[in-house]
Amino acid sequence: MAENKKTSYPKEKINILFLENISDVAVKHFNASGYTNVKKMNGALSEEELIAAVRNVHLLGIRSKTQITKKVLDAAEKLQAIGCFCIGVNQVDLKAATRNGVAVFNAPYSNTRSVAELVIGASIILIRKIIDKNKAAHEGKWMKDASGSYELRGKTLGIIGYGNIGKQVSVLAESLGMKVIFYDIETQLPLGNAESRKSMKDVLSNADIVTLHVPELESTKNLVNKNTLKYFKKGSILINYARGEVVDLEALRKALLEGQLGGAAVDVFPVEPEKNGDAFSTPLQGLSNVLLTPHIGGSTQEAQHNIGEDVSVKLFNYLERGASTGSHSIPELALPPQEGTHRILHIHNNVPGVLSEINTQLSKYKINILGQYLKTNDAIGYVVLDVDKNLSKNALELLRKVKATIKVRVLY
Numbered sequence: 001m002a003e004n005k006k007t008s009y010p011k012e013k014i015n016i017l018f019l020e021n022i023s024d025v026a027v028k029h030f031n032a033s034g035y036t037n038v039k040k041m042n043g044a045l046s047e048e049e050l051i052a053a054v055r056n057v058h059l060l061g062i063r064s065k066t067q068i069t070k071k072v073l074d075a076a077e078k079l080q081a082i083g084c085f086c087i088g089v090n091q092v093d094l095k096a097a098t099r100n101g102v103a104v105f106n107a108p109y110s111n112t113r114s115v116a117e118l119v120i121g122a123s124i125i126l127i128r129k130i131i132d133k134n135k136a137a138h139e140g141k142w143m144k145d146a147s148g149s150y151e152l153r154g155k156t157l158g159i160i161g162y163g164n165i166g167k168q169v170s171v172l173a174e175s176l177g178m179k180v181i182f183y184d185i186e187t188q189l190p191l192g193n194a195e196s197r198k199s200m201k202d203v204l205s206n207a208d209i210v211t212l213h214v215p216e217l218e219s220t221k222n223l224v225n226k227n228t229l230k231y232f233k234k235g236s237i238l239i240n241y242a243r244g245e246v247v248d249l250e251a252l253r254k255a256l257l258e259g260q261l262g263g264a265a266v267d268v269f270p271v272e273p274e275k276n277g278d279a280f281s282t283p284l285q286g287l288s289n290v291l292l293t294p295h296i297g298g299s300t301q302e303a304q305h306n307i308g309e310d311v312s313v314k315l316f317n318y319l320e321r322g323a324s325t326g327s328h329s330i331p332e333l334a335l336p337p338q339e340g341t342h343r344i345l346h347i348h349n350n351v352p353g354v355l356s357e358i359n360t361q362l363s364k365y366k367i368n369i370l371g372q373y374l375k376t377n378d379a380i381g382y383v384v385l386d387v388d389k390n391l392s393k394n395a396l397e398l399l400r401k402v403k404a405t406i407k408v409r410v411l412y
Helices: 024-032 047-053 070-075 094-099 112-127 130-138 164-175 200-206 249-257 301-321 354-364 393-400
Strands: 016-018 038-040 059-062 081-084 103-105 156-160 179-183 209-212 236-240 261-266 290-292 342-349 369-376 380-387 405-410
Touching (some): 103 301, 112 164, 112 290, 249 261
Antiparallel strands (some): 342 380, 342 405
16 A cells, blocks of 8 residues: 555544553554554453443454453444454454454464473473472472483473464474474474374373463363373373363362372463452462463563564554454455555445445446455455545445445545
8 A cells, every 4th residue: 555545534533442451562553653542451341341441442452351242342333453462362252243344353473482482491390390499499498309300301292282382382392302292183294303193192192291282162171181181191291371271170180189190380271360469269279290370371571562563563454454364353355555546445244246236336426446355254245445536425325225234434
C-alpha cells in the first residue's frame, strides 16, 4: 500500500484497548502511527466487565487470562479485531468471532526460544537434584553429594508434540549431547538426529526426560494420566510447559510419591489465579522433587517484545490495509498495493451469490472495480474491493443490505 493512503475513519476516533499488561511495544506502535486513543490495563477483566468495556472498542488486545465469550463479542458492535498476545487463541470463542466478522490474531512463534530454554533449565535442575540441595543450603545444611545426580549428556529426551517449541527443545537438547526421540500425531520432519517414534508409549518408555508440547484439545485432556504414567521409565522426569489440562495432577502426585517418576516440572495448571498475589493451590505442592513455576514459560523480556511487535503489526495491517494474514477467524488475504483506488472490505456468510450481488450494487452507481479479492472458509467469506471512486452513503448502504452481510468497512 502506498505510504499516503489513510483510513477514512479518523484515527483519533479509533479506540484500542490492551489488557493484561501487554508490552509497551504494541502501544508505541499505534501511537507512532497517529492512534491516540490507546488504553492499557494491567489485569484481566471478567465477562461482565468486558461487556461494558468493549462496546466502543475497535481493536482489543489480550493475553491468556481474558476469556472472550459469545456474549462479549455480541456486545462489541464496533470490534474489528482481537490480538492474542500469546501463543494460543483458545481463550477466544472463535466460532462467535467468525460469525461476528472479527479477525483474531496471535503470535504462535514469538516465545518458542524462551520456553525451550526453560525446559532445558528445568531438566538440569531436576536431574541434578538441585531443589533439595538449594533448600538445604538456605537452611544452613551442607549437602555435597553426587548420589542420584546425573549429566544431561547421553540421556534420552522424549518430546510429545514436535511443533515449533518441540523442535527448538530438540535442537538445544542435541547440542548438550542428548539423544532425542519424539511423537506427534502429524508427520514431522526431524531436525538433526532426532528420531520419530510411532507411538507415545514408545517415547514414554524409552525417555529419561519427557517434555510435553501439545495444544489444549479435547483429545489432549489428561493425556498423561494414571494409565499412561505406567509407561514411563522408572525414575524418569516429566516436564509440562504446554497446557494445564494435559496432565492429571492427582495421578502425577501419586506416581511421584511411589517413585514411578523421579521428578517433575510444571508451569501450567488447570486453574490459574487471575493476578499476581492471588492464592494458588495444586496437588503437587510440598513435593521436594517438583519444580513449580507460575506460567512463566514465555515470560522473558525478549519474548514479550517479540509478541508485542508481531501481534501489533498484524492488527495494524488489518486495520489500515485489510490484510488478514495470520487470522484464525477471517479468511486470510494478503493484499498488494493499488494506486489511485478506494478500498472496501466486505465480510459475509459463505452462501452463493454474494459476490454477484456486490458487483450489481456497485454497478448501479457506475463504480468501476479495479481489483477484487475473495477468500472463504466454511463459515464466512471475505471480499476486498478496490474501486475507482469513493462510495456515496447510498452505495455503502446498499452493500450493507447485500444478503448474508456481516460487516462492511470502507478502508480509504
